[in-house]
Every structure is written in structure tokens, then in C-alpha cells.
Amino acid sequence: MAHERFRHIFLRDSPSVKNFTSISSIGAALRIPQRDRRSHSEYLIQKFTQSWQEAENEQAVIHSAREGVYIEFKSDPGADLVTKSLDDLRSKKVRLLNVRIEKEGDQEVTYATVYVAHDKKNHFLKKIQEYAEKDTKSGKPKNETLINSIADIRKALLVDSFWQDKKELLPSQEKSWCEVWLSADYEKTIRKFENLFVQEEIETADGVIRFPERSVKLILADKNQLERLTTLSDDIAEYRRAKETASFWLDMDNKEQAEWIKDLLKRCRVDPNLNVAVCILDTGINNGHPLLSAILKNEDCQTVVESWGADDHKGHGTLMAGVAGYGDLKKCLESKDTIHLKHCLESVKILPKPPAHNKQELWVMALP
16 A cells, blocks of 8 residues: 555565563663762751841841842752752742852852742751761661762852853953843742832833743843842742844845845855755745745755645745855854855745635645
8 A cells, every 4th residue: 555655755674563661761870979878967956047147137137128049059060969859849938949050160060049938048958968867768868869869068159150141241341231041930030020120220221021930031230240130039940142143134124124134145154065965844835935945946946746835825934045045144144254054955845825715624624
């Protein structure tokens, strides 16, 4: 049957049957160093207590009416930090805010920033104390995996502990547009933070983006202002540099867009000996666009049924051609570097324009 309907498919080998087996849910073993139980617990208790005192002193200096503090946990180089156990899912008073990876020499170190409410100060101290004094049924220290994964504890840094972008994008004394990621998506939290912007005279963009348990505000601030926000708020989860979006080009008129296209084409170099082609099976492609004509020849625009034509009746195939040809076009437009194109495109129209009277015919015709 397959031989009769699909003459381009050749099955040379006899089929074999294998029973389905589920993939194991066990991941790679955690890289957790072994510790001396007594000395490690004493060290972490001392470091946590010291960090807490530093955070409270900082709040006292600025007379901040905060409800908690930010604490940062660190792994050993090349080891894992059990970040999931740093979040108390039963309470909103101990929240894992962010996790970041940094290089120390040729190894990676994991940092986790956690918010701890004042009345939950003993949350981690209790876990460390249990590790020091209690055993599980198997005879191992209680909370061993979590506590052994923690190499150090400190008061969270005012900006660096929250910065989730490249270090070179961190604003200095000059203001930059930044994203402030809040640790909740409640209306009350957003309003409180917007009032804080007014109090600190920080310029903000209109609106807010909400995700489950996160909300994002765009602000124009320097590093000192970000530090100030951290000391005044219990709701910071992350800071990031605001990025230019594609709307910069989409909102331009056609003449301005054409100038940007000309600039990009001047920097494009098409390999004259192309031997790699990306074939797009879609609604067809309109290769009259200047960015596509250089990598998609007329003779490479085909169609399943000649009466359909090879043109793109819907626009989807042409958009996919842009992605296949240039990747992230935004980066190409922003750059001033030469763009080397080492592949061309081919188009096969497999989806015709649907008949106005019966859309069901589209699928019957296109997918025999």
C-alpha cells in the first residue's frame, strides 16, 4: 500500500517490533561534597547569623520598615546547590528568588538568592541544627543533601545578587532602562512598588507584564537607584537590562524600513558555492522581498499542484523563510558586522489557498 501511494519512500529492511519502555526519571547524581558534620553546621550557623545581623543593620540605617531580609547561598566550585530545598512551598515567607551561575577559574559556582521574613529567621537555622543533631532512619544526618550542598552564606548583594544578565550590561552612574522582576503578581504588590518609584523619583514605562508568581516593570535607573530599591523593598526577585524589541522596526514607515534593509544587504555576503539548502514546505514563499531574492531563486519555488501557483497566499511561508534564511533578524539589523549566508532556500507549496465555499477541501487536496 505504501509502495503504491508513496513511490518516493523505499523500505529496504524488514520491520522489527520492540515493546515500549518508559524513560528513567532518575537524573544524573548530584555533586554534593562530603562534610564534617560538626564543623560545617557550626560554620553555617555562624555565617547565617552574621548575614542576618548585617541585613538588619542595613535596614536600621535607612529606617526601612521591611518585613524580611535577602540571604544568598553559595555552592562549592564544580558542585551542585540543592536550590529546590531553599524554597518553602507551604509559606510565602521563605521564597527562592533567583539562581545564577558564575565562573570561578575553570569551574562553575551556583548562587541562590532567598527572601526570608523576619518571623521565619529560624527556618534555616532549624534545618542546620537538625543536620547537626538528628539522624534519619537510615542513619544519615537529617537534611544532609541540602546542608552539605551549601558552601557559604552571606547577606545578598544589593544589585549583583539579583542581576540576571551579562555583567557588562549592569548600569553604572549613567541611567539605563532595566527590567525589575517582582516576586509576586498580586495587584497589591505592583501598586506598592509603583508608589516606591514615585517616592524615589524613578522614571518608569507604562504598564506591567505579569507571569504566574512574577510581574515585570520597566524603569530608567542607575546602579545607585537599583541598590536603593533593594534596600527598601521585600519584593525584588531579579534585575535585567531592558532589550530593544522588534517593534522598533515594525513601527517604522516603509521608506525607513527600506533603508535598514539596504544597509543589511550591503553587509550580506552570499557564499557563491552554496551546497546547503533549506527546503520550506508551507504556503509558498514570495521571493520578491529583497532579503529573500538573494537566497531563493525563482526556479527553486515549486508547488505540489501547478494550478495553485508557487506564491505565498497567506504570508506564513515567507515569514518562515526569513527565519530560516537569517535566524534572528533583529540581531542582523542591530549589528554593523558582515553577515555571511552559507545556505540558500527552496520552497514547495503544499497548502493551497482554501476555497471560500468549503475549507474542508484544503486538507483533502493538500494532504493526499
